[in-house]
Amino acid sequence: MKHLLSMESLTRDAIYSILELAETMKATRGRHEKLPLAGQCWALIFSKSSTRTRVSFEVGIRELGGSVMFLSSADIQLGRGEPIKDTARVMGRMLDGAVIRTFLQSDVEIFSEYSQIPTVNALTDDEHPCQILADLQTIREKLGGVEGRIVCFIGDGACNVARSWIWAAARLDFELRIAAPQGYQPDAQLLERARQSGRIVVSSDPLEAVRGADVLYTDVWVSMGKEEEAAERLRAMAHYQINDTLLQVAAPGAIVMHCLPAYRGKEITAETFEAHASTLFDQAENRLHAQKAILQLIARRS
Numbered sequence: 035m036k037h038l039l040s041m042e043s044l045t046r047d048a049i050y051s052i053l054e055l056a057e058t059m060k061a062t063r064g065r066h067e068k069l070p071l072a073g074q075c076w077a078l079i080f081s082k083s084s085t086r087t088r089v090s091f092e093v094g095i096r097e098l099g100g101s102v103m104f105l106s107s108a109d110i111q112l113g114r115g116e117p118i119k120d121t122a123r124v125m126g127r128m129l130d131g132a133v134i135r136t137f138l139q140s141d142v143e144i145f146s147e148y149s150q151i152p153t154v155n156a157l158t159d160d161e162h163p164c165q166i167l168a169d170l171q172t173i174r175e176k177l178g179g180v181e182g183r184i185v186c187f188i189g190d191g192a193c194n195v196a197r198s199w200i201w202a203a204a205r206l207d208f209e210l211r212i213a214a215p216q217g218y219q220p221d222a223q224l225l226e227r228a229r230q231s232g233r234i235v236v237s238s239d240p241l242e243a244v245r246g247a248d249v250l251y252t253d254v255w256v257s258m259g260k261e262e263e264a265a266e267r268l269r270a271m272a273h274y275q276i277n278d279t280l281l282q283v284a285a286p287g288a289i290v291m292h293c294l295p296a297y298r299g300k301e302i303t304a305e306t307f308e309a310h311a312s313t314l315f316d317q318a319e320n321r322l323h324a325q326k327a328i329l330q331l332i333a334r335r336s
């Protein structure tokens with residue numbers, strides 16, 4: 035594996051390799067036998083805000099022996115219109131790897147192609163693979179694995195996190211249900227492709243969708259870049275909230291997950307959030323371990 039660009043591009047074996055190494059990373063934090071990024075310099079190139087992704091990559095790269103620089107796109111010439119191809123060719127000559135958060139999926143792909151250095155997608159409008167890998171690690175810890183389970187995503191079924199979940203379902207053995215209002219359901223062509231190998235059910239009835247589900251998952255209703263649509267989105271998704279009513283029909287012992295940041299009173303109630311805080315913050319912590327596994331697997335060997 036040279037890059038981590040999407041869940042779609044990962045094989046089932048690659049996902050399991052990441053999850054197994056992530057478990058080791060977590061168990062051996064602070065006393066890793068090898069430092070795969072020793073002597074390396076990586077950059078985080080971000081065009082969107084971030085708390086978890088930025089902190090977990092900065093800490094993770096350092097814990098694996100590397101050094102790291104954070105480059106906001108507003109601070110580099112990329113933000114003034116320098117093409118991604120040129121940015122990539124410059125950075126490829128100096129850096130050992132790049133972690134990119136941006137809008138277009140094609141920008142991450144072009145960067146990886148032109149820079150020739152290991153490249154990680156740290157969120158685009160299309161996908162958030164690092165998030166879903168950390169989520170799968172969390173589900174392993176809490177439920178022993180996602181295999182045979184029912185995961186229900188509630189809210190914006192067309193967002194990056196939902197799309198990456200769709201590809202996880204296409205690769206692994208579980209049922210994914212997406213409850214989203216019309217206009218915020220996954221793209222039909224994407225679903226058709228993913229359904230060739232995955233069990234994915236889409237509905238506009240959240241109560242029906244969560245019935246018997248083992249994992250209730252949500253994300254913000256207004257993703258970064260969609261701020262102008264905020265009022266419309268809040269109206270459309272008002273009944274797609276994780277709350278006690280939904281939890282009552284979920285499977286006994288169902289867990290609640292959220293990639294965070296969370297907006298209480300919108301996609302999740304404050305009470306449900308606090309009742310499930312230990313899972314939610316284990317999920318956030320697992321970003322660090324899952325990403326360290328990804329970094330070790332894609333890093334150039336010295």
Ligand code: CP
Binds near residue numbers: 294
């Ligand atoms: N879940 C997630 O990616 O969080 P940040 O936007 O804070 O990085």
Ligand code: NVA
Binds near residue numbers: 193
């Ligand atoms: N769908 C959200 C995820 C944030 C981590 C967004 O793109 O803003």
